[in-house]
Amino acid sequence: MAATESQMLELGTSAPEFVLPDPDGVMHSLGESGLAYLVMFICNHCPFVVHVRQELTRLGHDYAPQGVTIVAINSNDVITHPADRPEKMKEEAISNDYVFPYLFDENQSVAKAFRAACTPDFFLFDAQKKLVYRGQLDSSRPANNEPVTGSDIRMALDAVLNNKKVQVDQKPSIGCNIKWRADNEPNYFR
Numbered sequence: 001m002a003a004t005e006s007q008m009l010e011l012g013t014s015a016p017e018f019v020l021p022d023p024d025g026v027m028h029s030l031g032e033s034g035l036a037y038l039v040m041f042i043c044n045h046c047p048f049v050v051h052v053r054q055e056l057t058r059l060g061h062d063y064a065p066q067g068v069t070i071v072a073i074n075s076n077d078v079i080t081h082p083a084d085r086p087e088k089m090k091e092e093a094i095s096n097d098y099v100f101p102y103l104f105d106e107n108q109s110v111a112k113a114f115r116a117a118c119t120p121d122f123f124l125f126d127a128q129k130k131l132v133y134r135g136q137l138d139s140s141r142p143a144n145n146e147p148v149t150g151s152d153i154r155m156a157l158d159a160v161l162n163n164k165k166v167q168v169d170q171k172p173s174i175g176c177n178i179k180w181r182a183d184n185e186p187n188y189f190r
Contacts (some may be wrong), residue, residue, distance in 0.1 A: 003048075004118040004177035008134055008170070015039070015129040016113035020073065020103035023090035028101045030129070034069035036160040037125040038153070041116040041178065042102075043076045044092045045083040048175035049119050051142040053096050055150040056120075060099040063157055070100035075111035076119070076179040084179075111178055118175035124156050124166075132160060135170040 015037060019029045030037050040056065042049045049056075056072070064070055076084040086104050093102040105111055114123055124133035133156035140146040152168050159166045 003174045005172040005174055006121045006135060007115045007117045008172055009115045009123065009131060011131050011134070011170075013131040015123075015125045015131070016110065018105075018110045018113070020105055020110060021086075022101050022103055023086035023093070026101075028071060028103055030071065030125075031069055033067075035067035035127050036063075036069070036157060037129060038063070038068055038070045038157070039114065039123040039125070040070070040072045041075060041111060041114070041119055041121040042072045043074045043081070043084045043119045043176070043179075044088050045081060046119040046176040047142050051140070052120060052137055052148050052150075053092075055137060055148045057096050057098060059150055059153065059157075061097075062154075064099055066161055068157060068161070072098065072100060072102045073105050073110060073116075074102065075105035075108045075116065077108075077181040078106075079181070081179050108178070108181060116178060118173055118177055120175050121173050122153055124153065124160065126160050132156065132166045133168060133170060134173075136173045139171075141174065 019027050078085045089102050126132050138149050138151045140148040155168045156166045
């Protein structure tokens, strides 16, 4: 399994604006009323995401009720990776009890705006939508036998929610590379 590191977007960067559909075609954005904003680039098939998906569910259940806006985005090319198609995303969200929108970035413009490189890739913004954390969920990987705790993201989220500076040692996320489209591929929704 090949691993790609996240690109570590510069702290203080403003959250790129976007409007993306969920698998049912309902459009979503980050909105304006969050105490914090967590953007997660994930997909269905990546073993790194499969390894942490239960923690993604727990994050949603633990932090959305506290005023954190959470979205997951799939930017993979679904022509070359049909397991990541929107109908499969819907199945993934239901079977894992995701309480956050799981959005499809068909033209990959949002992944490019965030400089997302891998799945999973995490970006945490404060209430002013300034980047305060980017990097790994925690130090667990599919083959390293460390427990999945979400400790890095949780410490960053707790700091933001308590109006404190994020002190987490920010390490790049590691996962499968985003599956980039070839320019001549047909659009999925056409």
